[in-house]
Amino acid sequence: MGKELQVVMLPWSGFGHLMPFFQLSIALAKAKVHVSYISTPRNIQRLPKISPDLQPFIHLVPIPFPRLDPDFLPEGAEAGIEVPSEKSENLHIAYDLLQTPIKHFIADQMPDWIIADFAAHWAVEIAKEYGILLAYFIISSAAASVFFGPPEYLTSANRNYALPSPQSLTSPREWITFPSLVAFKEHEATNVLQWAFAANSIGISFTSRIAKIISTSQVLAIRTCNEIEGDYLEVYKKITGKPVIPTGVLPPDQPGKREKGEINSDGAMFDWLDKQKPRSIVFVGFGSECKLSKEQVHEIAHGLELSELPFIWGLRKPISANTDEVDDFLPSGFVDRSSEKGLVCFGWVPQMEILGHPSIGGSLFHSGWGSVIETLQFGHCLVVLPFMYGQPLEARLLVEKGLAVEVKRNEDGSLSRDEIAKALRLAMVEEEGEHLRSNARKAAAVFGDHKLHQDHYIGAFVDYLKNNVAN
Known part of the structure; x- marks a missing residue:
């Protein structure tokens, strides 16, 4: 041998x-x-x-x-x-x-x-x-x-x-x-x-x-x-x-099935997810190394609000935030206004466990290849908003393959809340986006x-x- x-x-x-x-x-x-x-x-x-x-x-x-x-x-x-x-x-x-x-x-x-x-x-x-x-x-x-x-x-x-x-x-x-x-x-x-x-x-x-x-x-x-x-x-x-x-x-290996009522540090988050309808929630997360500005965080928040879709957002402190106060991260009153519809979780979140939850239906993220793989193995539709390195190339590949909608930016690269809301609604609920949802479900058979x-x-x-x- x-x-x-x-x-x-x-x-x-x-x-x-x-x-x-x-x-x-x-x-x-x-x-x-x-x-x-x-x-x-x-x-x-x-x-x-x-x-x-x-x-x-x-x-x-x-x-x-x-x-x-x-x-x-x-x-x-x-x-x-x-x-x-x-x-x-x-x-x-x-x-x-x-x-x-x-x-x-x-x-x-x-x-x-x-x-x-x-x-x-x-x-x-x-x-x-x-x-x-x-x-x-x-x-x-x-x-x-x-x-x-x-x-x-x-x-x-x-x-x-x-x-x-x-x-x-x-x-x-x-x-x-x-x-x-x-x-x-x-x-x-x-x-x-x-x-x-x-x-x-x-x-x-x-x-x-x-x-x-x-x-x-x-x-x-x-x-x-x-x-x-x-x-x-x-x-x-x-x-x-x-x-x-x-x-x-x-x-990556999919997380084991979590028992309802199981006690862990993320218990409140999963209790909230358990109460939502299947495939109704958008997971929003931009990874550990994508450092957003306060202006970008605010525009994403307004876009989520305008979309009227339920969401869970794993949010890290923006680079220009002066304090750890939530009001310095987000538009004034955003957390209160969206408390019925959405959940903002500060710092690190268990992304794979969230993506594996039956209430998640789509993801708004930077289109980094690792996150693409994690998300598509569950068959979720993709809303891509690239920020750095080769992410724009991955985003356009996904659009080309009929697996994602990319958020349109202004010519100078700044974000538009209206375009964020529009892309989210197309991917998650509108009839014209059904081909994206169908393609994502088919892709799960390969990625998973x-x-x-x-x-x-x-x-x-x-x-x-x-x-x-x-x-």
Whole structure:
């Protein structure tokens, strides 16, 4: 019997990356692959518990950042959620300082594969030095990767290609050979050039990191499936010239059924949900790293009020709120006026348990890929309001596939309460939105099919990893 496969996981220090890498680790462990998952101590403490049967296969490896000046990164900050946006570049610099201890760990363990995130561009040199195979795991949609294009389009190192202009990012790319809506709007394009293509203080941009890993990886693994993105996966194979393997969407395990009257810290919230009609409630949530302004929070609140739909809103403190007082978060009197119709929950909420409740029928959210997967496995209709990074591309993919309605913004990118209300009503109750509701229910059969994603997609990925080690 051959040696069991050993892999090392190198996720970026953001929740939207830590969790997909953890879910991939769980899926590989179920296929009897030995996984070493490396992150900082605090990030590792936040991961869900691993079931006893999988513990022999998953080794969580905490490697701390070196001692850093509190002016550089706030004390104890190890993930994007804890770092103010003006210091987010410093988190990349701190992450790059993990290179040496990670190299020592890899040299000691000598795994068969390194499975790296975009940020770990230095894994390329480590893999080369020790003759270890490298896989790039892409946690977002295939459509977003296709839009950004092959490595030579991601960096100005190749002088045949100039860096894109904002205008060039506002229409589908020339290598997409079918009708596509996947592109940025004008008000988004300038920001994209700044966060994606501009070099940071250590001289390497987001896209340069990606280009380096794509160019040297043996395989590109993407958290998607042919049923949803077969067309984009084919284009990505063609433009990169690499093996492109969908891992399936890695749907998280659905929460166990909660008994009515069960006592827990969220009891009041679930008691309220228990009293609502099936599929009548909109869940509103913008994730842990999407920092809304007070103006945006107010416009969303007014939009919810105008829609006259019942809602539950997991709301985090806006970046411009001066106090922890609710009146500083929300329009004056909003909580009282909406108390019959809606529930506002401040801080962290158990999103999966809420989405799994029978009274939820739709979700207003940022269209981050992880939340798309969580929401569609329950067959809820999607109202998308993207804010950052590649979220606009995911939003337009969902609209293109008939799975979502996107909230229209004003030309300058500001929010309109009327458009929020209009999109919510279309998705949740109006007759013209029935095709969206029907498509979302059909999508649940794909996104919620754990056997398809584990046996078919992860099975094929593991076969690839094993066969290439053997070769």
